[in-house]
Amino acid sequence: MRILLLSDIHGNLPALIAIDRFFADTPFDVICNCGDSTVYAPFPNETLQWLQDRTAYSIRGNTDDKVITLLQGGTFKKPHNEEKRIMYRSTVETLNDQSKEYLLSLKDSQRLHLSNFTIGLFHGSPDHPRELLFADTPNSRFQELSLLTDCRIVITGHSHSPYHKNIHGTHFINPGSAGRMFDGNPAASCATLTLSQQDVQVDLHRIAYSVEEVVTALHQQHLPEIYTEMFRQGRKLN
Numbered sequence: 296m297r298i299l300l301l302s303d304i305h306g307n308l309p310a311l312i313a314i315d316r317f318f319a320d321t322p323f324d325v326i327c328n329c330g331d332s333t334v335y336a337p338f339p340n341e342t343l344q345w346l347q348d349r350t351a352y353s354i355r356g357n358t359d360d361k362v363i364t365l366l367q368g369g370t371f372k373k374p375h376n377e378e379k380r381i382m383y384r385s386t387v388e389t390l391n392d393q394s395k396e397y398l399l400s401l402k403d404s405q406r407l408h409l410s411n412f413t414i415g416l417f418h419g420s421p422d423h424p425r426e427l428l429f430a431d432t433p434n435s436r437f438q439e440l441s442l443l444t445d446c447r448i449v450i451t452g453h454s455h456s457p458y459h460k461n462i463h464g465t466h467f468i469n470p471g472s473a474g475r476m477f478d479g480n481p482a483a484s485c486a487t488l489t490l491s492q493q494d495v496q497v498d499l500h501r502i503a504y505s506v507e508e509v510v511t512a513l514h515q516q517h518l519p520e521i522y523t524e525m526f527r528q529g530r531k532l533n
Contacts, residue, residue: 296410297321300470300486301351302329302418302452305358306386307474308338310483311345313504314473323487325409329452329470330356330418333398335522336474337512339386343394355401356418356452357425362386366395376533378519385518406446410490415446419453428469430458441465448488448495457484459497466495481506481529 299318304311328351333339335358346353355363361371365387374380390398403424405416420426421444428436428451440449441462448466455478457471471484482501489496510523525532 296324296490298325298327298409298488298490299323300327300329300450300468300488301473302450302470303331303356303455303472303475304328304342305331305335305472305474306333306339306342307336307483307504307509308341308345309506309508310336310474310502310504311342313502314483314485317500317502318487326351327407327414327416327450327488328353329416329450330354330401330403331358331452331472332356333362333390334358334382334386336509336526337385337389337516337518338509339389340391340394342474343397347393347397352405352407352416353401354405354416354418355398355403358383359398359401360403362390363398366390366399378521378533381519382522385516411492412448412490412495413446414448414450415444417449417451420451421446421449425453427454428467429454429456430469434460434462437462437465437467440467450488455484457486457499459486459499461495466497468497471499471501475526476529477531479529481526 326349407414418424450468455472458469460467470486473483482503487498506526509526
């Protein structure tokens with residue numbers, strides 16, 4: 296079984312199109328997405344439709360949670376930065392009814408049984424949806440987390456930090472951010488997971504996409520200029 300692992304797409308449809316093209320000759324049986332599908336790149340409807348069209352197993356992340364809060368008439372204290380708050384408001388104003396319904400249906404974690412493996416989807420970690428786990432997080436923390444779940448494969452996002460760690464038989468995988476990397480390389484990040492009997496194979500990928508399509512759409516929607524530089528540089532600047 297071949298599985299495409301995604302997280303932190305952040306409304307970046309051109310990145311998803313590039314991923315589609317990259318794997319065009321090797322289709323997937325399943326797609327798993329660990330949340331933060333909306334906000335920052337200006338294609339929320341198209342991104343959510345892409346996930347629905349492929350019947351992806353998808354959960355929500357912290358940016359999705361804030362969008363849902365606004366959809367339900369609430370407010371939030373963070374982020375304080377007005378440039379960031381504009382991006383949330385813009386997403387809410389852009390969402391169509393189908394996208395709203397889909398977003399509201401998502402849970403904050405999901406448990407799957409695929410090819411004799413139990414797989415957990417979490418945005419942050421099995422301990423907390425906003426825990427930040429990085430490639431250089433001590434293995435001792437991953438060992439602690441392995442005791443909190445019986446999932447043999449744990450897929451997370453949130454940190455935008457791609458890694459694969461096998462900690463005493465529990466595989467922890469973060470595919471990185473498909474739509475908004477922070478390491479100075481704007482290329483989309485994703486992972487492939489291949490399962491066969493008791494074997495687990497993980498490959499991490501970086502895939503170039505048309506950043507200027509995102510920049511053009513940001514300009515057309517009169518969104519803060521700083522985001523054009525963030526997408527071009529592949530860095531977080533605010």
